[in-house]
Amino acid sequence: MEEFLKNLNPSQREAVLYNEGPSLVIAGAGSGKTRVLTYKIAYLLQTGYAPYNILALTFTNKAAREMKERISRIVGEDTASRLWMGTFHSVFLRILRTYADRIGFDSKFTIYDSADSKNLIKTIIKERSLDDKLYKPATVQAIISNAKNALITPGAYAASKELVEADERSKKPLIKDIYAEYWNRCARAGAMDFDDFLLYTNILFRDHPDVRDHYSKIFRYILVDEYQDTNFAQHLIVHQLAKDHNHICVVGDDAQSIYSFRGANISNILNLRTDYPGCRIFKLEQNYRSTRMIVAAANSLIEKNKEQIPKHIFSDNDEGSKVAVLSAYSDFEEGYMIANRIAEMRAVSGFSYSDFAILYRTNAQSRIFEEALRKKSIPYKIYGGLSFYQRKEIKDIVAYFRMTVNPHDEEALKRIINYPPRGIGDTTLRKIGECATTHKVSLWQVVSDPLTYALPVNNGTLDKLRNFTDLIDSFRESAEKKNAFDLAEQIIKQSGIFTEVFSNRNPEDLSRQENLQELMNGVQEFCTLREEEGNESVALIDFLSEISLATDQDNDKEENSDKVTMMTVHASKGLEFTNVFVVGLEEDLFPSAMCKSSEREIEEERRLLYVAITRAEKNCILSYAGTRYRNGQPTAMPPSRFLKDMDSRYLSLPSTFDGGERQERLSQNRFSSGNMLGRVRSRQWSEELSPVNSGAKQSFSSGSEHYRPLTRIEQAVSKESTGTLKQFGNLQVGSIIRHDRFGQGQVIELSGEGENAKMGVDFENVGKKQLLLKFAKFTVVE
DNA sequence: GGCCGGGGCATTTTT
DNA sequence: TGCCCCGGCC
Numbered sequence: 001m002e003e004f005l006k007n008l009n010p011s012q013r014e015a016v017l018y019n020e021g022p023s024l025v026i027a028g029a030g031s032g033k034t035r036v037l038t039y040k041i042a043y044l045l046q047t048g049y050a051p052y053n054i055l056a057l058t059f060t061n062k063a064a065r066e067m068k069e070r071i072s073r074i075v076g077e078d079t080a081s082r083l084w085m086g087t088f089h090s091v092f093l094r095i096l097r098t099y100a101d102r103i104g105f106d107s108k109f110t111i112y113d114s115a116d117s118k119n120l121i122k123t124i125i126k127e128r129s130l131d132d133k134l135y136k137p138a139t140v141q142a143i144i145s146n147a148k149n150a151l152i153t154p155g156a157y158a159a160s161k162e163l164v165e166a167d168e169r170s171k172k173p174l175i176k177d178i179y180a181e182y183w184n185r186c187a188r189a190g191a192m193d194f195d196d197f198l199l200y201t202n203i204l205f206r207d208h209p210d211v212r213d214h215y216s217k218i219f220r221y222i223l224v225d226e227y228q229d230t231n232f233a234q235h236l237i238v239h240q241l242a243k244d245h246n247h248i249c250v251v252g253d254d255a256q257s258i259y260s261f262r263g264a265n266i267s268n269i270l271n272l273r274t275d276y277p278g279c280r281i282f283k284l285e286q287n288y289r290s291t292r293m294i295v296a297a298a299n300s301l302i303e304k305n306k307e308q309i310p311k312h313i314f315s316d317n318d319e320g321s322k323v324a325v326l327s328a329y330s331d332f333e334e335g336y337m338i339a340n341r342i343a344e345m346r347a348v349s350g351f352s353y354s355d356f357a358i359l360y361r362t363n364a365q366s367r368i369f370e371e372a373l374r375k376k377s378i379p380y381k382i383y384g385g386l387s388f389y390q391r392k393e394i395k396d397i398v399a400y401f402r403m404t405v406n407p408h409d410e411e412a413l414k415r416i417i418n419y420p421p422r423g424i425g426d427t428t429l430r431k432i433g434e435c436a437t438t439h440k441v442s443l444w445q446v447v448s449d450p451l452t453y454a455l456p457v458n459n460g461t462l463d464k465l466r467n468f469t470d471l472i473d474s475f476r477e478s479a480e481k482k483n484a485f486d487l488a489e490q491i492i493k494q495s496g497i498f499t500e501v502f503s504n505r506n507p508e509d510l511s512r513q514e515n516l517q518e519l520m521n522g523v524q525e526f527c528t529l530r531e532e533e534g535n536e537s538v539a540l541i542d543f544l545s546e547i548s549l550a551t552d553q554d555n556d557k558e559e560n561s562d563k564v565t566m567m568t569v570h571a572s573k574g575l576e577f578t579n580v581f582v583v584g585l586e587e588d589l590f591p592s593a594m595c596k597s598s599e600r601e602i603e604e605e606r607r608l609l610y611v612a613i614t615r616a617e618k619n620c621i622l623s624y625a626g627t628r629y630r631n632g633q634p635t636a637m638p639p640s641r642f643l644k645d646m647d648s649r650y651l652s653l654p655s656t657f658d659g660g661e662r663q664e665r666l667s668q669n670r671f672s673s674g675n676m677l678g679r680v681r682s683r684q685w686s687e688e689l690s691p692v693n694s695g696a697k698q699s700f701s702s703g704s705e706h707y708r709p710l711t712r713i714e715q716a717v718s719k720e721s722t723g724t725l726k727q728f729g730n731l732q733v734g735s736i737i738r739h740d741r742f743g744q745g746q747v748i749e750l751s752g753e754g755e756n757a758k759m760g761v762d763f764e765n766v767g768k769k770q771l772l773l774k775f776a777k778f779t780v781v782e
Numbered sequence: 783g784g785c786c787g788g789g790g791c792a793t794t795t796t797t
Numbered sequence: 798t799g800c801c802c803c804g805g806c807c
Binding site: 058059060061062063087088089090093111113114133194195197198226229258259261262361362363364384418421425426548549550551568569570571573574589592593594595605608630631632 | 790793797
Binding site: 364367632633 | 798799
């Protein structure tokens with residue numbers, strides 16, 4: 001252990017060694033936070049704590065897994081596996097299953113993922129014939145989720161004047177009823193959503209002090225990672241468990257709090273001393289990850305936030321180069337610019353593709369980079385998007401699994417009662433739903449006993465329902481005797497899914513077959529692994545629990561090959577890359593248009609950019625585009641205010657950057673057949689082209705974003721042109737033009753007449769393109 | 783019940 | 798622009 005402590009700097013060591021009372025470790029970006037946590041756990045084990053007396057909570061499976069691995073290396077796998085280490089959700093799911101009966105649930109309750117819960121909310125809204133333009137399922141879902149994270153039950157919600165009035169003001173007075181109905185329906189279905197894990201844990205501890213005492217005694221030392229991201233429900237659970245002994249250490253960085261829209265409350269960390277009097281604070285301020293320039297640039301940005309714990313993040317690494325800011329004319333050009341830059345940096349400096357990450361604010365931005373990288377044959381991987389278990393065919397099969405474990409599961413039943421088709425259509429399903437609501441029972445109760453609940457259907461339908469319930473019952477019987485894999489196999493064969501999926505040979509079915517196979521492999525692997533570990537629970541429910549909590553980030557086992565990483569800034573938290581591109585630094589995108597109403601939200605956006613910049617080890621490059629396709633419309637995008645927040649001493653700004661006037665200047669002297677952005681007078685290209693001011697050229701061709709010399713005119717003419725040198729207005733071969741989408745380029749060919757007049761242009765970043773003059777939106781620069 | 787086309791709509795999202 | 802949802806049609 002002594003040796004390990006040598007690997008720590010003084011403040012890290014202090015934080016590891018202090019365990020007499022509550023402590024807060026403020027860990028700046030790249031300051032060795034995980035190292036402190038792992039060493040601290042190792043140290044606690046050495047000082048006499050048994051592994052099962054230590055609870056270590058993280059937010060992601062990935063973080064939990066990484067920490068477990070690192071601890072294993074110090075204290076051995078055997079000891080490490082006995083620690084209570086996992087995500088909030090996985091640890092408390094385990095506890096909830098154990099004590100489910102205390103809160104009125106069966107221990108085999110279903111887990112509703114967010115799609116399930118959204119569906120149920122949608123159903124409820126429809127059943128009540130409410131306007132789903134006003135009661136948008138996603139919005140209602142968010143409101144309910146926030147309520148749960150603040151520990152507000154439907155009863156408390158309806159009783160809260162504040163909440164009810166807020167809903168009335170937004171013309172949605174019935175939210176409290178939807179919430180109550182949603183709550184009851186989940187209960188009847190024996191289902192919990194993710195927020196329920198935390199809410200019901202709180203209810204369990206509140207109503208059953210013996211359970212709370214039990215765990216409070218088991219967890220003699222509690223560690224929590226990323227504390228700035230905890231919401232009230234999580235904060236309270238931790239406090240309930242820790243308040244008797246106060247052996248708690250929380251780690252976090254208020255500057256990296258970026259999940260407030262999920263209920264994370266930064267004051268949990270800012271006011272920690274209120275809940276834990278005498279709490280000692282340790283600050284880890286040395287950044288080991290990034291160059292000094294990157295740290296300085298990031299600091300100069302985050303300084304602009306008012307609400308934060310004072311700290312001075314510094315780096316002893318190389319100075320490094322300034323944070324480059326690239327200006328692209330359009331989103332399209334931004335893509336090519338960055339693809340070019342990656343190719344160039346790789347060629348010149350010998351980086352591999354995996355040394356690069358492109359971080360963006362919204363997933364929608366990824367498409368354009370995908371295209372650009374693909375055209376340049378640069379391999380990439382995208383994080384985010386649909387996970388394996390969210391695919392339709394997988395969800396269908398999993399729904400059978402869920403029904404087998406818990407037949408009351410409403411969302412699962414709705415999915416499979418007519419899949420594969422067995423003649424139970426929407427009408428019947430609607431009747432079942434109404435009947436269940438009237439009698440306050442689950443759909444399954446109605447389906448399996450239609451006579452008792454007087455379900456108004458004919459005898460044919462009754463037979464069909466009987467066949468369905470018999471099928472499910474047979475699975476449930478097998479569930480008692482079979483392990484997960486054998487059971488899954490039976491379900492797939494007997495449900496008709498196998499025949500359904502494997503009867504066709506078109507490409508779409510082929511991919512469904514592969515996915516089905518993949519799922520079965522997953523079950524198989526799960527069983528083998530568990531059995532090897534000597535774990536007896538290889539029941540289907542354990543597999544279901546595991547996959548409900550799994551996310552896409554977890555399955556990056558596949559090909560760790562050399563690829564550029566693309567993800568949202570949110571998803572990049574906790575990761576690091578040699579070279580980072582943060583793209584789309586424009587007003588209304590980053591900061592997002594939805595987050596501009598209050599200074600608080602702007603501060604969160606600023607923290608988000610801080611997180612993005614501090615992912616970079618060697619080079620950080622920021623970019624913005626002047627116009628961007630948004631909702632199908634080309635839209636003018638002024639550069640982000642955050643670029644001006646940063647100290648320009650640490651930036652290398654494009655010469656065009658002056659943060660405001662730029663847009664104005666560009667819009668002069670351009671020719672456009674369409675109504676671009678409403679700021680340009682519409683003109684036909686065939687109108688006489690007016691002289692172009694030369695000022696614009698200077699501002700475009702200089703600056704650091706210039707990598708590829710323009711093709712020489714002579715060369716272009718001899719190789720590319722058809723021979724006849726044409727001229728349209730002042731547009732001729734050799735002219736430099738600026739295109740709305742493709743950026744700047746040189747005309748290498750002109751052909752056709754009138755309507756069909758075309759030009760070939762070699763664009764700096766985008767390469768060669770043929771454009772119809774009739775449609776092309778461009779300006780002549782020279 | 784499945785397929786097509788028009789209209790409405792576009793954040794971030796560890797579990 | 799592209800996705801999703803709904804209604805109309807076969």
